[in-house]
Amino acid sequence: MTAVVALARAGKDALTATNPNDFLFHSSYNTFKIILEGLHSITLAASTANQSFSINHGFSFIPVVAAFAKQDGASRVFAPNSEDVLSWNSTVGTIGTGVRFNYVESDATKIYFNFNNDNGSTRDIIIKYYCFEGIT
């Protein structure tokens, strides 16, 4: 018989529950471990699309990555595949700052961050990145 370590949610019985959602932890189900996280500062060149930046992740496998971005001095965070939304109104919808976080991706050695900057001046960006377990 395989030993199990299980911690049930409040109101659930760890000995009888079978739904994974009823557990805070269960040794039969993998946890999504954060194996690396950090902040990375970049400066976007003016009036330039498709700007790529990278850092080494140091793993022997391709990690799952997630990232968020914030313009230096701003008080809002935006995600990949999204522009930095400055404001909104019902007539035109979202009004962006001219900065777009196009994507985050990883390969065997690096994490890549790609941005557009439509502004006529540089923009300083802080990126929060996470590496989770390996894709491969």
Place this chain on the structure above:
Amino acid sequence: MTPIIRVAKPTKNALTITDPRDMIFSSQYGTLKYYDIEFLTVTVTPLAPHGRTVLTHNLGYYPFIEVYIDETGSGQYQYVPLSGGGVAVQFNFKYVITTTTISFYIDTLGVVGSSITFNFICFIFKNTLGF
């Protein structure tokens, strides 16, 4: 020596493994701490093609979040931010996080006929983004 709690995957030895892919759990690695799930609805129409809803979290920091969206009745959830559409219709779904709120946006182009209702599902984690 710092004590470690580690649960290995089947056939792996918890005492000797070093690759996180071999572990079910290890106290050496952080995890996302699930805090809350919120369901939010936004409706767009041909005359009002832009929508927004704001969720107040009041955590006092920028939280890690995961967002999905589906069109009411479709049962097909997609990851947000998301851009897509077809020949005549375009959709753009995105969000912005502040230390007190999460704003969800829908911009559409080419919607005709009746209104369309979208459902955001937002998973909020206690983990701070650390900005």
